[in-house]
Amino acid sequence: MATKNLSEYDFDSVPNGKELKFGIVVSEWNYEVTGALARGAIETLKIHGVQDDDICVKHVPGSFELTLGGQFFATYTNVDAIILLGCVIQGETRHFDFICHGVTKGATDLNLKYNLPVIFGVLTTENQEQALDRAGGKLGNKGNEAAITALKMVALQNDLKNSF
Numbered sequence: 454m455a456t457k458n459l460s461e462y463d464f465d466s467v468p469n470g471k472e473l474k475f476g477i478v479v480s481e482w483n484y485e486v487t488g489a490l491a492r493g494a495i496e497t498l499k500i501h502g503v504q505d506d507d508i509c510v511k512h513v514p515g516s517f518e519l520t521l522g523g524q525f526f527a528t529y530t531n532v533d534a535i536i537l538l539g540c541v542i543q544g545e546t547r548h549f550d551f552i553c554h555g556v557t558k559g560a561t562d563l564n565l566k567y568n569l570p571v572i573f574g575v576l577t578t579e580n581q582e583q584a585l586d587r588a589g590g591k592l593g594n595k596g597n598e599a600a601i602t603a604l605k606m607v608a609l610q611n612d613l614k615n616s617f
């Protein structure tokens with residue numbers, strides 16, 4: 454069980470996001486959770502210098518659709534990174550496993566296919582309480598963590614592009 458507060462970090466260790474563009478794909482399934490993840494991600498990007506106009510948020514029906522939503526961003530826009538936000542809660546059937554596998558594999562493939570940071574901000578929990586704890590509750594907000602990861606990966610990519 455994770456005990457780390459997902460929102461605790463060293464502010465100065467996060468690269469500034471001025472003039473960078475971000476696409477955020479949010480799953481409507483479990484929206485009480487995913488809406489909070491989105492608010493956390495947006496707030497964190499803005500705190501680190503990203504302009505409002507440089508953040509584009511789009512919604513998809515469920516976490517399974519996050520990958521295709523991400524592919525649309527990668528294909529039709531010039532964002533520097535994409536953040537996928539979802540919440541899959543364990544039910545009585547194996548649906549949970551299939552959705553988690555689909556979105557995990559899909560996100561990995563997108564990173565490599567487009568050579569673009571595609572951040573996996575999907576909570577996979579046993580119940581809603583665990584999810585809310587990680588979406589602005591007592592364990593922080595995985596949306597903030599996803600935004601920080603996006604900023605760091607874009608900075609790494611730009612650093613390597615401009616060196617040697």
Ligand code: DLZ
Pocket residue numbers: 480482483514515516517518539540541542543544548549552
């Ligand atoms: C069908 C389904 C179920 C049972 N559970 C979740 C969930 O916990 N979290 C989530 O994001 N989506 C769920 N979905 C919807 C699927 O992600 C997907 O939208 C549908 O299977 C249609 O492709």
